Amino acid sequence: MRSTSMHCTRLASSPLSLLTITSYPGLTTEQMLRKDQKAIYRQGTKVAISAIYMDLEAFLQRLDLLEDLSAFCHEHSYDALVAMTIFFNTHNEPVRQLAIFCPHSALRMTICGVLEQSTSPPLKLTPIPSISPDLQAYLQGNTQVSRKKLLPVLQEALSAYFGSTKMPSGQPGVVGVSREQVDKELDRAGNSLISGLSQDEEDPPLPPTPMNSLVDECPLDQGLPKLSAEAVFEKCSQISLSQAAGACPSNK
Secondary structure (H helix, E strand, C coil): CHHHHHHHHHCCCCCCHHHHHHCCCCCCHHHHHHHCEEEEEECCEEEEEEEECCCHHHHHCCCCHHHHHHHHHHHCCCCEEEEEEEEECCCCCEEEEEEEECCCHHHHHHHHHHHHHCECCECCEEEEEEEECCEEEEEECCCCCCHHHHHHHHHHHHHHHHHHHCCCCCCCCCCCCCHHHHHHHHHHHHHHHCCCECHHHCCCCCCCCCCCCCCCCCHHHHCCCCCCHHHHHHHHHHHHHHHHHHHCHHHC
């Protein structure tokens, strides 16, 4: 409790402080994970991605965390969970961290390997000491990579996992067919059955936006802009970075 109080006090001067401090009053770990969650699917394998607005160190110190993470994955049939923590430090700089929880070692190693080696976009991950073999944590050096940009990288990780560990062997009808061809067929079948994102992410359509509204794209394309905790964080991050860049010439 003392650690949580000190953490909230440290964030009191940040643009996102109110959102961070009031996001999880008395919530269980499951409620925190489901508060801002997306999911991806691939050939029966499900990965949850949750945005958490607090320091990863404080999150990992929660009582019975590993048991809660395991129960969460079991109850909702997730094979892996990616927690993306976001907060501002005392200098008003955005900080992003990642934690990958997965009891399946092959899947966990594949996800971590793809994230570590990603160049589009580069995440610039630095490993953080883990509290369990089933959990790998990182400091994300590239704070511009949001969860939206991370989702395609995780899709790539699932493709790599099935390409390396789920290759069928000895099945009829594949004689004379190369491994690459079979991999492409598996990917095509998976993509035709699953859109890649869970139905939780498919929001109901919104009414058209009036033509005189200030929108980035054609108002009939996407309707009203969506507001979320992550969107608020992204805007605060952009403002903080622009203010820092504007202050540089005055220091010369």
